[in-house]
Amino acid sequence: MAAGTQWPAPISPLHANAPVHAYYADHFVLPLPSGHRFPMAKYARLRERLAAELPGLCMGEALPASNGELALAHTPAYIEAVASGSLSAAAQREIGFPWSPAMAERARRSVGATLLACRAAMGGAGLAANLAGGTHHAYADKGSGFCVFNDFAVASRLMQTEHARTQRARGPLRVAIVDLDVHQGNGTARIFAHDDSVFTLSLHGAKNFPFRKEPSDLDVELPDGCDDAAYLEALERALEELDRRFEPGLVLYLAGADPHEGDRLGRLKLSFDGLEARDRRVMDWAWRKRIPLAFAMGGGYGHDMEATVQVQVNTYRTALQYHQRWRAVTPAPATGATPTRWHNAAA
Numbered sequence: 001m002a003a004g005t006q007w008p009a010p011i012s013p014l015h016a017n018a019p020v021h022a023y024y025a026d027h028f029v030l031p032l033p034s035g036h037r038f039p040m041a042k043y044a045r046l047r048e049r050l051a052a053e054l055p056g057l058c059m060g061e062a063l064p065a066s067n068g069e070l071a072l073a074h075t076p077a078y079i080e081a082v083a084s085g086s087l088s089a090a091a092q093r094e095i096g097f098p099w100s101p102a103m104a105e106r107a108r109r110s111v112g113a114t115l116l117a118c119r120a121a122m123g124g125a126g127l128a129a130n131l132a133g134g135t136h137h138a139y140a141d142k143g144s145g146f147c148v149f150n151d152f153a154v155a156s157r158l159m160q161t162e163h164a165r166t167q168r169a170r171g172p173l174r175v176a177i178v179d180l181d182v183h184q185g186n187g188t189a190r191i192f193a194h195d196d197s198v199f200t201l202s203l204h205g206a207k208n209f210p211f212r213k214e215p216s217d218l219d220v221e222l223p224d225g226c227d228d229a230a231y232l233e234a235l236e237r238a239l240e241e242l243d244r245r246f247e248p249g250l251v252l253y254l255a256g257a258d259p260h261e262g263d264r265l266g267r268l269k270l271s272f273d274g275l276e277a278r279d280r281r282v283m284d285w286a287w288r289k290r291i292p293l294a295f296a297m298g299g300g301y302g303h304d305m306e307a308t309v310q311v312q313v314n315t316y317r318t319a320l321q322y323h324q325r326w327r328a329v330t331p332a333p334a335t336g337a338t339p340t341r342w343h344n345a346a347a
Ligand SMILES: [Zn+2]
Pocket: 181, 182, 183, 256, 258, 298, 299, 300
């Protein structure tokens, strides 16, 4: 992008009273064989706990992403194969889910939730979330590792398109993807490999899935057993490098719960406090620049599902604290203007 860009734009004070919005699709349950290791129940449990413990959070049902939206990051042939159920047995195995109409619908809704979160964040809320999503192993033409479509890839391209329509004078929107799931964001890295308007950062376990990693703009590989202090130090260095190399107008944060020490697949040793410090650091980094941030939950495969959900509830608690801080220093709108750009069916 040309030098002299005006991004990052300040968050508009117009919608300073907007609540934090979060979008869910957990009622679209995909049928899995018994004993399947994907923790489907986690999503409904997260929504249940957020509703009970964080009343400041405004939750709405996700709309499905359209074919046109998906095609911003996926090939028409792959979108059609998912829609029609013509995925090969090998393609379904690589995704890790058997195809069903519910699987296809859930995949669209999961992307749709991230799209709505991005619109809310960009539309004045500053911060918004998807209760699922973070499907970073999906490539343009195939799914992988429990990921059908790549929500951050579709969202980056859609926000750039919508931004270009309304903010031509500001130049193209630049998106930073901060992927802190314990697994590398291989699909995302590949999709944006030749796109310098999107910066892909991935901090992940060196010895973890995917075993063939794709080069991100910045990859940080962590050893097995990495603890809070080493992780936070690595994150600090990574954000400093991102700052040196890129100036985003939107941050997409993949707040994976799987670096937690209680995770079955993670191989790292982060505590609840360490993960909360991680979330705080990323949100603080975006907050200081006044860059809108949308986040998604990514992986979490705790021996105890409640521990995974606890990590994610903590992420939302931190997000609400940052949002309140922003509201406290931003004057309230004189006219009581309300945001109208996002869907909020079940708020
Ligand atoms: Zn993961």
